[in-house]
Amino acid sequence: MSEQISQQNLVCVKCRVPLTLGQVTLSYMGSNFPVELYKCPRCGLVFIPEALATGKMQQVETALEDK
Amino acid sequence: MDQKTLREHEAKCIQENPPGCTAGCPVHVDARALAAAARKGDWAAGLAAFRKTVPFPEIIGRICDQPCRQSCKRGEVGDPIMINALEKACLVNGGAPLPRSAPLPPKAARVAVVGAGLSGLTAALELARKGYLVVVFEAADRSGGGILAIPESKLPRKAIDDDLAVFGQLPVEFRYGAAVGESLSLAALADEFAAVYLATGPGDDASSAAGLGRDAAGSIAIDPATLATSHPKIFAGGSLRRGRGDRSPIAAVADGKAAAISIDRLLQGASLTAGREKEGPHATALYTNIAGALQLPAVPAADEAGGYSKDEAVQEAGRCLQCECRECVKACEYLAHYGSYPRRYVREVYNNLSIVMGIHHANKMIDTCSLCGQCAQLCPNGLDMGEICREARRMMVERGKMPPSVHDFALRDMKFSAGDPFALSRHQPGHETSKWVFYPGCQQAASSPHAIRKAYEFLCTKLDGGVGLMLGCCGAPANWAGQERLFRETVQETEKNWRALGSPTIITACPTCFSMFHHNLPAAPIEPLWTLLDRIGLPARTGAGIKARPLAVHDSCTTRHETALHHSVRSLLGKLGHEIAELPHNRETTVCCGYGGLMIFADREVARKVAARRTGESAADYLTYCAMCRDNFVRQGKRTFYLLDLLFAADAGITGLETIDYSQRRENRSRLKRELLRDLWGENMAEPQAGIKVIIPDDIRQLMEERMILAADVATVVAHAESTGDKLQDTAGGHYLASHRPASVTYWVEYSPAGDGFLIHNAYSHRIEILY
Numbered sequence: 112m113s114e115q116i117s118q119q120n121l122v123c124v125k126c127r128v129p130l131t132l133g134q135v136t137l138s139y140m141g142s143n144f145p146v147e148l149y150k151c152p153r154c155g156l157v158f159i160p161e162a163l164a165t166g167k168m169q170q171v172e173t174a175l176e177d178k
Numbered sequence: 179m180d181q182k183t184l185r186e187h188e189a190k191c192i193q194e195n196p197p198g199c200t201a202g203c204p205v206h207v208d209a210r211a212l213a214a215a216a217r218k219g220d221w222a223a224g225l226a227a228f229r230k231t232v233p234f235p236e237i238i239g240r241i242c243d244q245p246c247r248q249s250c251k252r253g254e255v256g257d258p259i260m261i262n263a264l265e266k267a268c269l270v271n272g273g274a275p276l277p278r279s280a281p282l283p284p285k286a287a288r289v290a291v292v293g294a295g296l297s298g299l300t301a302a303l304e305l306a307r308k309g310y311l312v313v314v315f316e317a318a319d320r321s322g323g324g325i326l327a328i329p330e331s332k333l334p335r336k337a338i339d340d341d342l343a344v345f346g347q348l349p350v351e352f353r354y355g356a357a358v359g360e361s362l363s364l365a366a367l368a369d370e371f372a373a374v375y376l377a378t379g380p381g382d383d384a385s386s387a388a389g390l391g392r393d394a395a396g397s398i399a400i401d402p403a404t405l406a407t408s409h410p411k412i413f414a415g416g417s418l419r420r421g422r423g424d425r426s427p428i429a430a431v432a433d434g435k436a437a438a439i440s441i442d443r444l445l446q447g448a449s450l451t452a453g454r455e456k457e458g459p460h461a462t463a464l465y466t467n468i469a470g471a472l473q474l475p476a477v478p479a480a481d482e483a484g485g486y487s488k489d490e491a492v493q494e495a496g497r498c499l500q501c502e503c504r505e506c507v508k509a510c511e512y513l514a515h516y517g518s519y520p521r522r523y524v525r526e527v528y529n530n531l532s533i534v535m536g537i538h539h540a541n542k543m544i545d546t547c548s549l550c551g552q553c554a555q556l557c558p559n560g561l562d563m564g565e566i567c568r569e570a571r572r573m574m575v576e577r578g579k580m581p582p583s584v585h586d587f588a589l590r591d592m593k594f595s596a597g598d599p600f601a602l603s604r605h606q607p608g609h610e611t612s613k614w615v616f617y618p619g620c621q622q623a624a625s626s627p628h629a630i631r632k633a634y635e636f637l638c639t640k641l642d643g644g645v646g647l648m649l650g651c652c653g654a655p656a657n658w659a660g661q662e663r664l665f666r667e668t669v670q671e672t673e674k675n676w677r678a679l680g681s682p683t684i685i686t687a688c689p690t691c692f693s694m695f696h697h698n699l700p701a702a703p704i705e706p707l708w709t710l711l712d713r714i715g716l717p718a719r720t721g722a723g724i725k726a727r728p729l730a731v732h733d734s735c736t737t738r739h740e741t742a743l744h745h746s747v748r749s750l751l752g753k754l755g756h757e758i759a760e761l762p763h764n765r766e767t768t769v770c771c772g773y774g775g776l777m778i779f780a781d782r783e784v785a786r787k788v789a790a791r792r793t794g795e796s797a798a799d800y801l802t803y804c805a806m807c808r809d810n811f812v813r814q815g816k817r818t819f820y821l822l823d824l825l826f827a828a829d830a831g832i833t834g835l836e837t838i839d840y841s842q843r844r845e846n847r848s849r850l851k852r853e854l855l856r857d858l859w860g861e862n863m864a865e866p867q868a869g870i871k872v873i874i875p876d877d878i879r880q881l882m883e884e885r886m887i888l889a890a891d892v893a894t895v896v897a898h899a900e901s902t903g904d905k906l907q908d909t910a911g912g913h914y915l916a917s918h919r920p921a922s923v924t925y926w927v928e929y930s931p932a933g934d935g936f937l938i939h940n941a942y943s944h945r946i947e948i949l950y
Binding site: 116117120121122123124125130135136137138139140143151155156157158159161164165168169171172173174176177178 | 538539583584885905907908909944946947948
C-alpha cells in the first residue's frame with residue numbers, strides 16, 4: 112500500500128491544474144451535506160482521501176442508515 | 179411483530195424467572211444474590227439483599243425454618259444450600275445500622291392489629307410504612323409472641339430489641355395487657371378501626387374470634403390468598419391459621435405482609451385478589467442445567483451453635499449454583515456478544531421495529547444473527563432468535579429501513595451466481611432426460627470447482643437415468659437478508675429450470691441449498707450428496723492423497739435436523755480411514771461457522787469471534803461438508819478439510835489451509851461453467867473480455883478482501899479513468915488516483931502504469947455520493 116497521498120500534491124490530469132479546497136455537496140439516503148474538499152478548480156473533479164472514506168464517511172453512512 | 183407476539187416470545191425466555199429458593203421462600207428472599215455476595219465476602223451486600231424483603235432480619239436471620247431449601251437446585255447435586263446459615267453470616271459480619279424508615283405521608287385510616295407476634299408485627303410495620311395509624315393490641319406485656327420462647331442462645335433478646343427498635347420511628351401505638359375477648363371485643367375493634375388483622379398465634383381462641391365464620395373443620399374460615407375472613411373488615415393469619423404444630427416464622431411474616439397488602443387494598447378500594455398469584459411460595463419456571471455439576475455436601479460449621487465462620491460461609495456460598503438458564507447464551511457467541519439474553523433482545527428487536535423517528539440501535543444486532551437455530555434447540559421453550567431476526571429483517575426491507583450497505587455485497591454476489599456468468603441447466607451430455615440433477619451450489623463451486631467437476635463426472639458414471647447439472651444460487655442470501663421478493667423469484671426460477679429437466683431428484687452438495695429447497699421447493703425430491711455417496715459407493719482410491727487422521731466433524735447449521743446426513747458424513751470418513759472426533763455442540767445442536775445469515779457482512783468482529791470459538795474447541799484438524807464453513811475456519815488458521823475435496827480432490831495436494839478470496843470465488847465459478855460447457859457439452863462460451871490488465875500485489879489483495887472490493891471493481895475504475903481521462907495525479911509519487919461508481923458504491927483506486935497493465939497501490943470505497 113502506498114503512503115498517504117498529500118492532497119496539496121494532486122493535480123487534475125485533464126485540466127493540468129493543482130487541486131484546491133472548495134465546496135462539495137455529498138449525499139446519502141436522501142440527506143445532502145456540504146463539505147470542504149480538494150477538487151479541480153476547473154472541471155470540479157473531487158478527491159476523497161482514504162482516511163475520510165474509511166473513517167468519517169463510513170461513520171456518517173452507518174448513522175444515516177440507522178436513522 | 180405485534181405486542182402479543184412480543185409477549186409470547188418474551189414469555190418463552192425464562193431467564194428472568196426467580197431461582198427455586200426465591201420462588202419457594204414465602205417472602206421471596208433473593209438467596210441467590212445473597213450467596214453471590216457471601217461468596218465474595220461482601221457481607222454488607224448480602225445483608226442488603228436479605229433486608230430487601232425481610233422486615234425483621236435480626237430475628238429471621240437466626241430462626242428461619244427455610245422452606246426455600248426444599249426448592250434449592252443444589253439439592254439435586256448434594257445438600258441444598260444452608261441458606262439461613264449464610265443469612266446469619268451476613269448479619270453477623272455485615273452489620274450496619276438499619277436504615278431509617280421513611281413512612282409515606284400519613285393517612286387518616288386507623289388499623290388495629292391483634293397480637294404482637296411476628297405476623298402481627300410485620301403487618302403493623304408494613305401498614306405503618308404505608309402511612310396508616312396502627313394500634314397493636316397484645317395480651318402479654320411485651321412484643322414478640324411465640325419467639326420469646328426461643329432460647330437466648332439461639333435468638334438473643336438483643337436481636338429482637340434491635341429489630342423492634344424500628345417501631346420507634348413509626349406511628350404505631352402498642353397496647354399491652356390488652357387481650358381481645360370479652361372486655362375488648364373483636365366486633366368493637368372492627369367498629370372503631372377501618373380494618374383489623376387478627377394474629378393471635380396458635381390456639382384459635384374462640385373468645386377473641388367471636389362472630390367470625392367457621393369452615394367445615396370448625397376453624398376460622400380464612401381465604402388463603404387474601405387472608406380475608408367472613409367479616410369484610412377483619413383479616414386473620416399467622417400461626418393462628420396454621421396451628422400449634424406448624425410454627426413457621428417466615429410463613430408468619432409472609433402472612434403479615436399479605437394482610438397488610440389486603441388491608442391497604444381494602445382501604446384504597448382496590449381489588450383484594452387481582453395479580454396476587456405469585457405472592458406466596460410457588461414453583462419457578464427457571465431452567466438451570468446441572469449437567470456436569472459435582473455432588474457437593476453442605477459445608478459443616480465447626481462451631482455449630484455459633485454458625486459459620488467467614489471462611490466457612492464463603493465456602494458454603496461457593497456451592498450455590500447461581501441458578502440461571504442462559505442455555506442459548508452459553509453456547510452462542512453472538513447472543514453472548516451483547517451481554518444479555520433473548521428476553522431483552524426480543525424487546526430490543528420490537529422497539530427497533532416500532533420507532534418511527536430516531537436511531538435504530540438494534541439494526542446491527544438483528545442483522546448479525548446467523549439464523550442458525552441453535553438457540554431454539556437449546557432453549558427449554560424453543561425460543562428461536564433466528565426466526566425473530568429473520569422476520570425483523572423482512573419487515574425492515576419491507577419498510578425501506580434495512581441499511582443498504584449490510585447485504586449489498588452478498589446480494590450482488592448472488593446476482594452473479596444466478597446470472598449468465600455461472601447459471602446453467604443441462605441434461606447429462608448424450609441424454610434427453612434426467613432422473614437426477616446435481617446442484618452443487620454457488621459457494622461450493624466457488625471454493626472447490628475442481629472437486630465439483632470430479633463429483634459430477636463420478637455421478638454421471640455411477641447413476642443411471644441421466645444426471646443433469648444445475649448451476650445457480652438457491653436464494654439463501656436473499657432469504658437471510660430479508661429480501662423476500664427476490665428470494666421467491668429465485669426459488670421460482672430454480673423450480674422452473676428443475677421442471678424443465680423433467681423434475682429429477684436434486685442432489686445437493688451444499689447444506690444450505692438442501693435446506694432452502696427442502697423448505698421452499700416441497701415438490702422436489704432432494705438428497706444430499708453425502709447420503710447418496712454413502713449408499714452408492716465412492717470412486718476407487720478416493721481420498722488417497724490425505725493421510726488418515728482424527729478429524730473433528732463440524733456439522734452444518736442449516737442441516738441440523740438431518741440425522742441421516744450426519745450419519746453418512748461420519749460413515750464416509752470411516753470409509754476413508756479417518757477417526758472421528760466429536761465437537762461439544764454438534765448434529766442437532768451444532769453452531770454456525772460465522773457465515774450463516776450473512777453475519778460476516780453485518781459484523782465481521784462477531785463473525786470472527788464465532789469462528790474463533792468453534793475452531794478452538796478441538797486440537798484435531800476439522801472436517802466440514804460446506805465449503806463456506808471450511809473457508810471461515812481456515813481464515814482462523816485452523817486446518818480444515820472440505821469433505822468434497824477429501825473425496826474428489828485429495829490427489830490435488832490439498833493442505834486444508836487454502837484460502838480463496840472474493841475475486842477468485844467469482845473467477846472459479848465462471849471458469850467452472852466455461853470449462854464444463856466446453857469439455858462436456860462441446861459448447862464454447864465467450865471468454866470474458868480481456869479488458870484492462872491490473873496487477874494486484876498480495877497485501878493490496880488482502881486489503882481489498884477486507885474492504886470487499888473485487889479485482890473486477892478495480893479494473894473497472896482503471897478502465898474508466900483511462901478511457902475518460904478523469905483522473906488525478908500525485909506529483910510527488912507519480913501515481914494516478916481515480917474513482918468510479920458503477921452502482922451504489924464509489925471505488926477509488928491508486929495505480930501506476932506497469933508494462934502492458936497497471937499496478938494497483940491502493941483501493942478503497944464509500945457509499946456516500948459526490949453530488950457536485
